[in-house]
Amino acid sequence: MERIGDAELAVMEVLWGEAPLTAAEVAERVPAERGWSASTVKTMLSRLSAKGVVAYREEGRRYLYSPAIDREDYAAQESGRLLDRMFGGRLTPLVAQLARRDRLSPRDIEEIEALLKALKP
Amino acid sequence: MERIGDAELAVMEVLWGEAPLTAAEVAERVPAERGWSASTVKTMLSRLSAKGVVAYREEGRRYLYSPAIDREDYAAQESGRLLDRMFGGRLTPLVAQLARRDRLSPRDIEEIEALLKALKP
DNA sequence: ACTCGCCGACTACAAGTGTAGCCGACGCAG
DNA sequence: CTGCGTCGGCTACACTTGTAGTCGGCGAGT
Numbered sequence: 026m027e028r029i030g031d032a033e034l035a036v037m038e039v040l041w042g043e044a045p046l047t048a049a050e051v052a053e054r055v056p057a058e059r060g061w062s063a064s065t066v067k068t069m070l071s072r073l074s075a076k077g078v079v080a081y082r083e084e085g086r087r088y089l090y091s092p093a094i095d096r097e098d099y100a101a102q103e104s105g106r107l108l109d110r111m112f113g114g115r116l117t118p119l120v121a122q123l124a125r126r127d128r129l130s131p132r133d134i135e136e137i138e139a140l141l142k143a144l145k146p
Numbered sequence: 147m148e149r150i151g152d153a154e155l156a157v158m159e160v161l162w163g164e165a166p167l168t169a170a171e172v173a174e175r176v177p178a179e180r181g182w183s184a185s186t187v188k189t190m191l192s193r194l195s196a197k198g199v200v201a202y203r204e205e206g207r208r209y210l211y212s213p214a215i216d217r218e219d220y221a222a223q224e225s226g227r228l229l230d231r232m233f234g235g236r237l238t239p240l241v242a243q244l245a246r247r248d249r250l251s252p253r254d255i256e257e258i259e260a261l262l263k264a265l266k267p
Numbered sequence: 268a269c270t271c272g273c274c275g276a277c278t279a280c281a282a283g284t285g286t287a288g289c290c291g292a293c294g295c296a297g
Numbered sequence: 298c299t300g301c302g303t304c305g306g307c308t309a310c311a312c313t314t315g316t317a318g319t320c321g322g323c324g325a326g327t
Contacts, residue, residue, distance in 0.1 A: 028283085030283080030284055030285075031284090031285090032284075032285055032286085033284080033285090061285095061286080061287090062286075062287055062288085063287095064286075064287045064288065064289095065285075065286050065287060067287095068285085068286075068287075069285090069286095072283095072284085085293095085294085086292085086293055086294070
């Protein structure tokens with residue numbers, strides 16, 4: 026249910042890739058393009074804990090952070106939000122949309138067809 | 147390229163449905179659940195103009211507002227953003243995601259299959 | 268010509284987000 | 298035992314978003 030900002034998401038991605046990590050380790054792993062200071066990473070981690078999407082365990086005087094939500098769950102939540110916001114909750118118009126915008130390669134089409142076939146009764 | 151918030155989007159939806167409209171008309175048409183004051187709608191319209199996603203024409207001493215971007219373009223932009231943020235820019239994992247979460251009805255499956263078939267060379 | 272109401276402009280303010288500095292405390296190297 | 302570096306916590310500040318109030322001016326009715 027919690028909202029995660031773009032910058033915060035970068036931290037989540039690190040933790041989803043590897044956990045538990047100390048704040049310093051997270052900082053090392055955050056994409057360099059961000060050009061973040063160590064402070065920034067620490068703030069992100071605090072806020073994410075406050076939101077309950079990151080958990081930590083104390084190890085000596087450091088914290089070891091881990092994600093408290095699954096990436097899958099978050100992705101599903103965000104997908105649902107977009108669908109509701111823009112497509113009346115239906116997936117078909119979204120696919121149609123992307124098709125019209127050339128975001129669908131022939132390979133995508135094959136894959137999705139296979140996927141759908143597997144889903145049929 | 148511009149970011150539109152949730153509340154702002156409600157105004158855009160009104161204008162996408164009917165335009166041009168005066169601020170007062172927009173206010174009338176915004177979903178009542180929002181419980182907005184007239185002021186709020188006026189603020190939204192100013193901000194949306196500042197962002198360049200809404201245009202206006204002066205009519206006497208009132209403004210007639212119209213959307214300056216297509217709903218389609220915006221939907222495509224937001225879809226792309228989600229895909230990039232969560233699914234490596236690929237649609238297949240998104241569909242797989244939604245399938246696993248029961249957001250796909252048999253009817254959706256049929257529709258999308260038909261859609262994809264039409265796209266094939 | 269005067270007044271009244273409506274209009275956009277401007278102002279306000281709290282919450283959230285991006286970014287970062289400073290500080291007191293704790294532990295390790297001499 | 299002492300100093301120094303490291304760690305989380307706290308503070309800061311600008312910008313965005315949601316929500317709304319006030320105000321000066323223009324136009325319509327009398």
